[in-house]
Amino acid sequence: MKAIAYTAAQFGLPIANAEALLDVSLPEPLASGRDLLVDVRAIAVNPVDTKVRKGNNPPAGEHKVLGWDAVGIVRAVGPDVTLFKPGDRVWYAGSIARPGANSALHLVDERIAGHAPASLKDAEAAALPLTGLTAWEMLFDRLEIKPGQSGDAILVVGAAGGVGSIMVQLLRQLTGLTIIGTASRPETQAWVRELGAHHVIDHSQPLAEELKRIGVPQVRYVVSLTQTDQHIAQIVEALAPQGRFGLIDDPAPFDIKLLKRKSISLHWELMFTRAIFQTEDMIAQHRILEELAKLVDAGRIRSTLGEHFGSINATNLRRAHALLESGKAKGKIVLEGWG
Numbered sequence: 001m002k003a004i005a006y007t008a009a010q011f012g013l014p015i016a017n018a019e020a021l022l023d024v025s026l027p028e029p030l031a032s033g034r035d036l037l038v039d040v041r042a043i044a045v046n047p048v049d050t051k052v053r054k055g056n057n058p059p060a061g062e063h064k065v066l067g068w069d070a071v072g073i074v075r076a077v078g079p080d081v082t083l084f085k086p087g088d089r090v091w092y093a094g095s096i097a098r099p100g101a102n103s104a105l106h107l108v109d110e111r112i113a114g115h116a117p118a119s120l121k122d123a124e125a126a127a128l129p130l131t132g133l134t135a136w137e138m139l140f141d142r143l144e145i146k147p148g149q150s151g152d153a154i155l156v157v158g159a160a161g162g163v164g165s166i167m168v169q170l171l172r173q174l175t176g177l178t179i180i181g182t183a184s185r186p187e188t189q190a191w192v193r194e195l196g197a198h199h200v201i202d203h204s205q206p207l208a209e210e211l212k213r214i215g216v217p218q219v220r221y222v223v224s225l226t227q228t229d230q231h232i233a234q235i236v237e238a239l240a241p242q243g244r245f246g247l248i249d250d251p252a253p254f255d256i257k258l259l260k261r262k263s264i265s266l267h268w269e270l271m272f273t274r275a276i277f278q279t280e281d282m283i284a285q286h287r288i289l290e291e292l293a294k295l296v297d298a299g300r301i302r303s304t305l306g307e308h309f310g311s312i313n314a315t316n317l318r319r320a321h322a323l324l325e326s327g328k329a330k331g332k333i334v335l336e337g338w339g
Contacts, residue, residue: 001028002338003103004314005063006053015321020053023314024063028105030076035107036084037076042122042336043101043312044069044305045320046130046162051250052096053321067102068093068272069332071116071126075105083110083286091116091289093130095275102317104338111282112275114289117296124303125296127332128166131304132292133285134248134271135167139175141284142267143221143244150176153216155238157203158225160188162332163248165195165304167223172196173300180216182207188330195302203227207234220244229254239264306331311339 003026006013013020031037049066058064074088084090092113094101101108116125139145145154154171158164159181171179172195181192182203189200201210211217218240224231229251236258239245245259246267259266274282295301307323309316312335320333 001026001104002312003063003065004067004312004317005065005102006058007063008057008060011057011064012054015050015053015318015325018318021066021314021318021321026063026065026103029099029107031078031081031107033078034080034110035078036074036081036090036110036113038070038072038090038101038106038108039075040070040072040101040104040106040312042071042126042334043067044126044130044162045317045324045333045335047324048096048130049100050321050324065099065102067100068096069126069128069130070094070101070106070108071122072106077110081110084113084115089116090114091125091129091293093133093271093285096272097276102312109275109282110286112285114286114293117293119297119299120303123308123334123336124305126334126336127162127303127305128292128296128301129289130271131162131166131332133288134163134269135170136288136292137271138163138223138246138248138267138269139167139170142269143223143246145175145177145221147174148176152220153178153180154221154223155180155182155207155211155219155235156197156223156225157182157207157231157235158227159183159192159195159197159200160330161225162304162329163225164192165331166301167225168192168195168197169301173295177221178216180211180214180219182210191330203231207231208237211238218243222246223248225249227251232258236262236264304331305334307333309333309335311335311337313339
């Protein structure tokens with residue numbers, strides 16, 4: 001089958017190098033247990049793809065396939081599958097502990113897959129699973145925000161990116177919280193407003209001062225999606241006593257004692273945790289994806305597709321990685337079809 005991958009020989013190459021990601025042919029996988037064998041139709045690219053490419057050196061002779069966002073058609077199912085059947089159209093983010101979805105055929109556990117929203121085309125749907133799961137788990141599992149909750153404010157640092165773009169929508173549709181997003185460029189600020197933020201501030205300026213400028217001296221919640229280490233002092237100042245602080249990135253070490261005086265709780269979200277550890281509540285991701293599909297089909301959540309880079313091949317995937325590494329991506333980058 002067709003796939004895009006790298007080997008130990010390509011590990012560590014800069015993405016501008018034509019050898020950094022390669023078009024390869026790999027054996028077709030077979031479904032067992034609760035696995036779905038999916039005919040992949042569209043994929044999206046996430047920062048985790050670039051992080052793994054830079055940090056994971058595969059064993060000699062083996063290919064490393066990236067990709068943790070996919071939409072496709074179930075071709076076959078394992079003997080223990082109960083939630084899907086061949087022919088079903090599915091969407092999912094998969095497991096970082098298994099080969100990624102940058103391949104024509106891909107295996108995914110049914111407990112972390114959902115039925116794709118009927119109202120979206122494949123490319124539009126591929127933009128949502130990983131970021132949708134991350135945003136949902138952060139808001140409702142980690143920070144324990146309740147649907148319909150109001151009376152508080154939340155600051156989303158880096159709201160124009162993939163996770164921020166869906167998080168702002170979920171907050172606007174499912175809660176009554178005052179939503180404050182950060183973005184530093186006019187086009188990304190407009191994007192965050194369009195998605196439903198009540199206020200947009202500039203994270204290239206001191207966050208606490210920006211909040212005071214819009215008349216919100218402190219917030220109960222902060223979710224930091226990028227460059228957390230650069231903003232930590234301002235985040236602590238912006239948080240109200242007994243506030244909640246969530247993050248998803250990998251910041252440089254910072255002094256956690258900064259949180260003590262205000263009794264701020266710290267919440268880390270990794271969407272892959274349930275799949276990596278096969279947790280008892282692993283099927284929660286299936287249920288979240290089903291709920292997200294309903295919200296999409298009801299017109300309450302829109303795709304966060306930012307750019308369509310054409311068919312799925314190594315050249316286009318290298319372009320997508322390069323744009324992500326530049327820090328200038330708006331929304332999600334999607335590739336579709338195998339040419």
